[in-house]
Amino acid sequence: MVVDDHPMWRDAVARDLADAGFEVVAALGEGASALRVIGAAQPDVVVADLRLPDISGVEVTRGVLAARPAARVLILSASGEQQDVLDAVKAGAAGYILKSASRAEFLDAVRRTAAGDAVFTPGLAGLVLGEFRRLAASPATGGQHAPQLTDREAEVLRMVATGLSYKQIAERLVLSHRTVQNHVQNTLTKLHLHNRVELVRYAIEHGLDSAAGQPGSGHDVG
Amino acid sequence: MGLQAPLWRAIAAYRFASLAYAAVLLVLNRADYSHLPWAWVILAGMVAWTAVTTRAYAVPARRTHTLLAADLLVTAAALLSTAAVQYAASTYQANMPVTATWIAGPVLAWAVAAGRRAGMAAAIALGICDLILVHRSLVHIEGPGLNGPILLLLSGWVVGYVSRLATQAESALQRATEIEAASRERERIARDIHDSVLQVLALVQRRGTEAGGEAAEIGRLAGEQEAALRTLIGTGSEQAIPFGELDLRTLLTRDATALVSVITPAEPVRLSGEAAEQTALAVRAALDNVRQHCGEGTHAWVLVEDEGAVVTVTIRDDGTGIPPGRLADAAADGRLGVSHAIRGRIRDLGGSASVNSGPGAGTEVRLRIPRAGQMA
Structure with a gap:
């Protein structure tokens, strides 16, 4: 499923995906309509532009995962939208890829997303590093509840952020490719978990816990 | 003139109110006047002058130094003419002159037009006239006679200060409004460029790189321009x-x-x-x-x-x-x-x-x- 308001991009992305053997179940220009058809279209992967005319890519991510937890969201972003990208990833997006990426990189990202891997570009690694620092330094989280990166995870993220491939990192640190991938994935899982804890805390503080706590009343918020 | 206009309206209102007060005092204290009809003539002149200045001060272009000087002179003349129409004894008792509180008009006008120094200067000039009037014979030099000039001086200072503050606040507000309008416009342009040109440049870069050869060069250039343009319009959340x-x-x-x-x-x-x-x-x-x-x-x-x-x-x-x-x-x-x-x-x-x-x-x-x- 492709969500992008720019017709040229939407068509190009859909065509690339179709050419590469993916089945494009829907290509839409608005976030709200994407969320409406999500049940009928049953996409495995949603490629969503971060900036949409109606709702943001962050909300699309949240909505898609609420309606279809099994789906995976890949954010398509222009550069310079770091905060929004970070919010989308915290809301559960599997990763993001810049619009300036080549077709091969893009298709590779979609394949990895479909396979359940995080798509960790150097840019995302930098954002995640920064977010962990912010959480650790922020007085609101008190430091103790803030998720922390292990030294190894920080080291791996820093290498990803300076453009090293998993293979190169594995060679440098004498680890297996899979281990490197796990370290990277773990950092995202920690962020998602923390985001969920924050949502629940917010709900409790604002008296929403009774509604949210009822079994079967809502969807998976992550 | 934004905030200045209300100040001038307030001065006009003050002048008319003080005229009414002067008329009431003239009726109540008519026994103190040696030449009561002439006192009424002076009051009529004050009414006429108030009408003239109110109309003149209402237009910014007419608030000239000449008008302000004339205002001060006419008021001083009206004040000093009290000596000719009032019994000397009542003046010594520090009774109100025929102009009463009306003399504060030019002090307020000077203060609003040129700040607190000008307001105080006008107040001192009229205060001296007032003192000349009260102490013509140097018989009674008493404290209460100074109350009027001191109040005049203080009002000149305060109104001048407030006026300057209003002018500064106004220009600050104007600057803020301009900056806001400019940044709004900038944001709109940034949004437009983001939604149109940048998307196309990114697409050209992508397609060009795939096509290879000369197209790849075009794609690379498009990519560089995309990055440059994006930096220029500074999209993304900007924090202070x-x-x-x-x-x-x-x-x-x-x-x-x-x-x-x-x-x-x-x-x-x-x-x-x-x-x-x-x-x-x-x-x-x-x-x-x-x-x-x-x-x-x-x-x-x-x-x-x-x-x-x-x-x-x-x-x-x-x-x-x-x-x-x-x-x-x-x-x-x-x-x-x-x-x-x-x-x-x-x-x-x-x-x-x-x-x-x-x-x-x-x-x-x-x-x-x-x-x-x-x-x-």
């Missing part, structure tokens, strides 16, 4: 930076091209203006080195990390790397490029720079810049 500080991200993002990725946190990385600019120059020197010494098509990554007390910038390239000893040789030969442009700048900021390289492994330059006032 305290005066004197800069967001290192903004400076470094300018160096981003199709081959140079600048990786930053989502939040601003604040440094003092000097530190941010020197760091950006050091990074640019490092990137220049990459361009000079590594072949075409070498990628470089600039990672910015904010560690609180220290800001770390890592510049890594996937080039051929620097053979061991090469940097030391260059410095010994007097070619100070790397040492001076990078190390020197960072050392001046109290930080440190390290270079890690090996043949075939690319080069990694790591800069650590302490935040001002905090030791690394």
